[in-house]
Amino acid sequence: MTAPAILPGRGLPDRLTGLFWRRPNLLLVLLITPPLLWLGVIYLGSLAALLLQSFYAIDEFSGVVKEEFTLKTYAELFRAQNLDIILRTILMAAAVTIACAVLAFPIAYYAARYAKGRWKAAFYLGVMLPLWSSYLVKVYAWKLILAKEGILTWATDATGTGFLISGLLSIPGLGGSSLSTSYIGTFLVFVYVWLPYMILPMQASLERVPTSMLEASADLGATRRQTLRTVILPLALPGVIAGSIFTFSLTMGDYIIPQIVGTSARFIGLAVYQQQGTAGNIPLAAAFAVVPIVIMVIYLMLAKRAGAFDAL
Amino acid sequence: MQRLKLLGTTTLALLTAVTPVLAQVTEIGAPEGQVNIVAWAGYIERGETDKAFDWVTKFEAASGCKVNVKTANTSDEMVALMNEGGFDLVTASGDASLRLIAGDRVQPINIDLVPSWKTVDERLQNAPWHTVDGVHYGVPYMWGPNVLMYNTEVFKEPPTSWNVVFEEMTLPDGKSNKGRVQAYDGPIHVADAAQYLMFHKPELGITSPYELNEDQYKAALDLLRVQRELTSRYWHDAFIQMDDFKNEGVVASGSWPFQVNLLKADGQPIASTIPQEGATGWADTTMMHVDSANPNCSYLWMEHSLASNLQSDLSVWFGANPAVPAACTDGRGMQTAEGCTTNGMDDFEKIRFWTTPVSNCSQGEGACVPYYRWVSDYIGVIGGR
Amino acid sequence: MTVAVEFQNVSRHFGQVRAVDGVDLTIAEGSFFAMLGPSGSGKTTCLRLISGFEKPTGGAIRIFGEDVSNTPPHLRNVNTVFQDYALFPHMNVRDNVAYGLMVKGAARAARYAKADEMLALVKLDGYGDRKPGQLSGGQRQRVALARALVNEPRVLLLDEPLGALDLKLREAMQDELKSLQQRLGITFVFVTHDQNEALSMADSLAVFNEGRIAQIGTPQDIYDRPATRFVADFVGSSNVLPPEMTRALGGPAEWASLRPEATRLAATGPVTGTVTALRYLGSATRVVLDANGTELAALVPAGQPLPSEGQTTAIAFDPSALHLMAAS
Missing domain, CATH: 3.40.50.300 (P-loop containing nucleotide triphosphate hydrolases)
Incomplete structure (x- = not known):
């Protein structure tokens, strides 16, 4: 007896597979509807609610939000102390992003080019490990490390390198009485906490640069430096941009770190937290929250114009 | 849509108009099973920090009302939480209580349903921070001064003036106070500066640190700008401040007795004092949310909160003064008459209690700088502006 | 140079x-x-x-x-x-x-x-x-x-x-x-x-x-x-003859190569094999034989008669095409 041309179905899985084969779009729709709903309703919805709130204003004495359209709250953003907060945050986010990029590049490059097998696993473990412990624990630990009577002071005193820290702390505007109460301390903790978010996308993009591309560059007469500048960096740029979006926006939105380590001067995240949480000024909080969104949009437009996504 | 909104607004307005008459509870019914309280850290203890201090578990067993506590760090946060809703009670300080009343967030209290009301300190019974037009909006809980906490290894003698945190100077250990003092990270701290000026610059004519005209306000901000130079970090979280005294080399700061007592218990060389300029202080009131879902449990808690043994333990725990004077002396709790004196029970008149600054003040209509400017200007001062 | x-x-x-x-x-x-x-x-x-x-x-x-x-x-x-x-x-x-x-x-x-x-x-x-x-x-x-x-x-x-x-x-x-x-x-x-x-x-x-x-x-x-x-194997698709077959074909007992185009089919000869495959190449057909376990190939130009699969046939070759080589 010869086998039939059409095999008998084996129940529901076969029927479903058949259905999806006949209507390929059905599976797609089923798969992307939940995330789209999530994105559309929960995410964009709350974003819209946020935007709406920022066009209200608060009654200063009772602290009750008046639901009338006004630009008063946005005008408040341009008060000197609020502009300070915005500028301070942008500078910090930019400094953190640059430092993360500079620190992450050699690590990511090593991992992408040289690490194999067990070393690669060690790399991933090393990069991810800090992400496994609680963020708060890490920040409090850093407060103790950086404190005036903390581990770092002890270590530098023991090694006779205390002048390094006191030199750093005497920088006007950035220094302070200890690392834990200065902008430098805030910066250090930000860099530590967000570094993995820069390394991973950078490593992914460097890994996609074929070795032959680097060999071709050397073959044509380029020095290491020229290869780095004209081939590796442009090709790794999408990863650098992705990483910088993480570090930049995470720094702009964070409100825990500057609260625990730093000078008490407000950052946008802290201002949002304080305005909505302690001052009950949700409109101003919303207006503050719009600032990072606007900055990120501008940043992405500049990056696109600079050709950051050409290699995509 | 437009009509619906109009309808909603009208209904809301009608409800608001009749609220004061309807809202006041006339009798206590069956307990609902729980009560949700917004409180300062350390105000409502159930023996979890220290086994000896527990005034919740017995109440829960006796009343059948489970007590849920949400800790708030600043008065502004308390107001915000009450505006959000979902809570029954709040231990509001004077700089929050009037705002809550003005914002219709709290309801009048029927003192007939709180039998212990008659035991409340007479100085507090009609205090202006919870009594408006003769109507009581809460039950007094506790009061105390904002003390000057200091390190006894640096100060062999208690500092006599707040100048150690306001002006650059050499401390008794021969080193500058720069980077070694702290200040409270809340706009109400402007009043501490004003009080300091009240004593040292009488020519400014400050009569109340909560009622400042433009010139007086400017002088206070200028003083705070000097303080900014001295202060590495401002404190708003009691536990971070304690850590800063331990690890950050901070030796003096305005603080609460709460931190002083915990640090002392930890064996740290810490003490507190009320310097010559006097002190600001807080007098907290248990207030009830206008939309409280658990009014019966709320009333039961308010009555319980005035029990003299609770008041006695609370005042020891927090280093403050009970709202019920009998708690100092009747021996039902840990507090003693001497303890009350140490905590400033007799200094009531010297303490200028936190209250919300408003523009219409005793200096005239619109003569004073209102609170919202304190908020934004203080953010500016901390930001170095 | x-x-x-x-x-x-x-x-x-x-x-x-x-x-x-x-x-x-x-x-x-x-x-x-x-x-x-x-x-x-x-x-x-x-x-x-x-x-x-x-x-x-x-x-x-x-x-x-x-x-x-x-x-x-x-x-x-x-x-x-x-x-x-x-x-x-x-x-x-x-x-x-x-x-x-x-x-x-x-x-x-x-x-x-x-x-x-x-x-x-x-x-x-x-x-x-x-x-x-x-x-x-x-x-x-x-x-x-x-x-x-x-x-x-x-x-x-x-x-x-x-x-x-x-x-x-x-x-x-x-x-x-x-x-x-x-x-x-x-x-x-x-x-x-x-x-x-x-x-x-x-x-x-x-x-x-x-x-x-x-x-x-x-x-x-x-x-x-x-x-x-x-080299013979890799380069030329040549027939590689083991020493005994080289000797059977009239040479010394050494490894040798024999190019398929120099190999013809014949009615009789010292080496016979069974046709296992015919591969049509256009200008010629490549006939693959199995001769006692050794695979041999011959090119039959287009137009000449072809054997059928399974048929036994002998091979003939141009002696000058036999090339002796090292064993490895």
Whole structure:
């Protein structure tokens, strides 16, 4: 007896597979509807609610939000102390992003080019490990490390390198009485906490640069430096941009770190937290929250114009 | 849509108009099973920090009302939480209580349903921070001064003036106070500066640190700008401040007795004092949310909160003064008459209690700088502006 | 004759693996030299030793008489066309071609002029503004060629340059590469695993096996007179005869090769076999026989009668075509 041309179905899985084969779009729709709903309703919805709130204003004495359209709250953003907060945050986010990029590049490059097998696993473990412990624990630990009577002071005193820290702390505007109460301390903790978010996308993009591309560059007469500048960096740029979006926006939105380590001067995240949480000024909080969104949009437009996504 | 909104607004307005008459509870019914309280850290203890201090578990067993506590760090946060809703009670300080009343967030209290009301300190019974037009909006809980906490290894003698945190100077250990003092990270701290000026610059004519005209306000901000130079970090979280005294080399700061007592218990060389300029202080009131879902449990808690043994333990725990004077002396709790004196029970008149600054003040209509400017200007001062 | 590239007992070991093992080699200037071998035979490693991407573990490499053991790739006047072309995706075609000039500091106008000249040379005029991603495989291959030639190297290395192209394009490119090499007079060294490509293009070639050179010579030498069984097997699709069969066919008891086109089918003969397969090739048919376990092939020109599968037949051959060789 010869086998039939059409095999008998084996129940529901076969029927479903058949259905999806006949209507390929059905599976797609089923798969992307939940995330789209999530994105559309929960995410964009709350974003819209946020935007709406920022066009209200608060009654200063009772602290009750008046639901009338006004630009008063946005005008408040341009008060000197609020502009300070915005500028301070942008500078910090930019400094953190640059430092993360500079620190992450050699690590990511090593991992992408040289690490194999067990070393690669060690790399991933090393990069991810800090992400496994609680963020708060890490920040409090850093407060103790950086404190005036903390581990770092002890270590530098023991090694006779205390002048390094006191030199750093005497920088006007950035220094302070200890690392834990200065902008430098805030910066250090930000860099530590967000570094993995820069390394991973950078490593992914460097890994996609074929070795032959680097060999071709050397073959044509380029020095290491020229290869780095004209081939590796442009090709790794999408990863650098992705990483910088993480570090930049995470720094702009964070409100825990500057609260625990730093000078008490407000950052946008802290201002949002304080305005909505302690001052009950949700409109101003919303207006503050719009600032990072606007900055990120501008940043992405500049990056696109600079050709950051050409290699995509 | 437009009509619906109009309808909603009208209904809301009608409800608001009749609220004061309807809202006041006339009798206590069956307990609902729980009560949700917004409180300062350390105000409502159930023996979890220290086994000896527990005034919740017995109440829960006796009343059948489970007590849920949400800790708030600043008065502004308390107001915000009450505006959000979902809570029954709040231990509001004077700089929050009037705002809550003005914002219709709290309801009048029927003192007939709180039998212990008659035991409340007479100085507090009609205090202006919870009594408006003769109507009581809460039950007094506790009061105390904002003390000057200091390190006894640096100060062999208690500092006599707040100048150690306001002006650059050499401390008794021969080193500058720069980077070694702290200040409270809340706009109400402007009043501490004003009080300091009240004593040292009488020519400014400050009569109340909560009622400042433009010139007086400017002088206070200028003083705070000097303080900014001295202060590495401002404190708003009691536990971070304690850590800063331990690890950050901070030796003096305005603080609460709460931190002083915990640090002392930890064996740290810490003490507190009320310097010559006097002190600001807080007098907290248990207030009830206008939309409280658990009014019966709320009333039961308010009555319980005035029990003299609770008041006695609370005042020891927090280093403050009970709202019920009998708690100092009747021996039902840990507090003693001497303890009350140490905590400033007799200094009531010297303490200028936190209250919300408003523009219409005793200096005239619109003569004073209102609170919202304190908020934004203080953010500016901390930001170095 | 000037020697362009010289290997003296060169080895490249990766741990236990001897990728290149004691290779001696000379490549004459202006020649078209092919390195042929199966994958893993060491031919690509040899190419990379010339370009400098690999360093020898032993021996000496000289390019135009100069020892390059300590010269990094970017200082060798040698350029490479990579197997995957390795075009820079973020640059347009003109910038890709001009890259070698750019890194040497040439002015923009000068290097673009030269790049356009190179593009004309590989018949890609007017493609300068496109991105590599917008080109076909053959076009990319030409861009890679133009880019490698822009520095006017003295030796051009090509690593399986035609491997990714389809048959027709490959044949066209073979002719083009050959004529380009003749026109420019540059030494071309190219690596391939395709024996037809090597035989048709190279002036001389080296056959690699297991890290060593099995034979080096002109295509004729290699095809007609394979030195070892391996070469015969790999290069010519030749019949490889074991010693006893060579003797049965009238020769000495040694390994020998016999090209299929020199082999005919006959009614009788000393060696008979069973027809196992017939493969139609157009101008001829390849008949495969099983002779006592040895596979033999004969080419039957078109128009002549063919045996059928399973039929037994004898083979005859031109005695001059029998070529004796080493056992390994």
